[in-house]
Amino acid sequence: MPHHPAPNPAGLPPFPDREWARRAMTILQGDGRRSADTHLVNPSFRGLKGISIYLKDESTHPTGSLKHRLARSLFLYGICNGRILQGTTLVEASSGSTAVSEAYFAELLGLPFIAVMPRETSRQKVEAIERYGGRCHFVDQADQIYSTAAEIAENAGGYYLDQFTYAERATDWRGNNNIAESIFNQMAEEPHPQPRWVVMSAGTGGTAATLGRFIRYRNFDTRLCVADVEHSAFFDAYVSQDRGVKCATGSRIEGVGRPRVEPSFIPEVIDYMIKIPDVLSIAAMRVLSRRLFRRVGGSTGTNFFAQCWIADQMMKAGEEGSIVSLICDSGERYTSTYYNDDWLRARGMDVAPYCEILEDFLDTGSSFADLPQVSCPPANRIPM
CATH class of the missing domain: 3.40.50.1100 (Rossmann fold)
Structure with a gap:
């Protein structure tokens, strides 16, 4: 007779990450219904x-x-792809508003959040991020935010939300x-x-x-x-x-x-x-x-x-x-x-x-006059 292994007396393993993800999705869906x-x-x-x-x-x-919609979509994207787990440190590169919204969602889910922003970002945005429990890391040049955010996320063993890459695919x-x-x-x-x-x-x-x-x-x-x-x-x-x-x-x-x-x-x-x-x-x-x-x-x-x-x-x-x-x-x-x-x-x-x-x-209804030049594409421009 074929040999059958004895059943595991402990049963199937627990899935704590999935249970946390289910709770997180419920919280995000509730926010979606309210707003x-x-x-x-x-x-x-x-x-x-x-x-x-x-x-x-x-x-x-x-x-x-507007970034409230984007932030919720980025969180849903990260959770559904198994990249945001319980305790994950979240990092974002932002000029401010996206980071404010992400700090809000991070607080809802009990996750650490770090925003990487240009130093000249408005103080009101910085204060809003900090009120939601987020931390701000400033850079002197706007183009430094990407590499700095990726480096901080890697060093923390966290997840770089990366709105600039995932914005167009995180939304249906x-x-x-x-x-x-x-x-x-x-x-x-x-x-x-x-x-x-x-x-x-x-x-x-x-x-x-x-x-x-x-x-x-x-x-x-x-x-x-x-x-x-x-x-x-x-x-x-x-x-x-x-x-x-x-x-x-x-x-x-x-x-x-x-x-x-x-x-x-x-x-x-x-x-x-x-x-x-x-x-x-x-x-x-x-x-x-x-x-x-x-x-x-x-x-x-x-x-x-x-x-x-x-x-x-x-x-x-x-x-x-x-x-x-x-x-x-x-x-x-x-x-x-x-x-x-x-x-x-x-x-x-x-x-x-x-x-x-x-x-x-x-x-x-008088037409514009004496305005600085508004740049327009050439008439024969074709799509990229």
């Missing part, structure tokens, strides 16, 4: 005849920014209540339910990738415009079709613009890009803040100026329709920088004349 959606704001600008502006207000997430771009699906669901009963344009500035490039893929997947007659900022490699890479482009100076608009082309930046799903001088981003930020009666951040100014620029082009062409973008975070994080006139003067930026031009445009 699943945000308002779609539709401010009225009487000068924009036939053009409706919408802004999805991501500043109302528990951690105050086909739907599953991602930001793109939410926008189009909220637009369903509006006068122009399919936006003529969706506008997004690029930090990791992941949100733009999600939007572009979802638009194509659902076969919408909508175009995606990505707005880049002054000190950033994205626009030049889009135009030159060279992912090796670098920018020696770090972005002054926190949360967007990068010194290199990040892995999550997917130019093939972008219909158009423009590059906006920082002074216009900040002017647009201040104008929109006055119109909404509350402060928004600098990257929202980038988005809003791009919306105004596209609206101007559409009105010149006699087109009507809706243009949708995001309020990325609150301006309260930037009281010592973008809302500080001394800070702006020290950097040679006088936003007052451009605020007046934008106010006049929103009230009367």
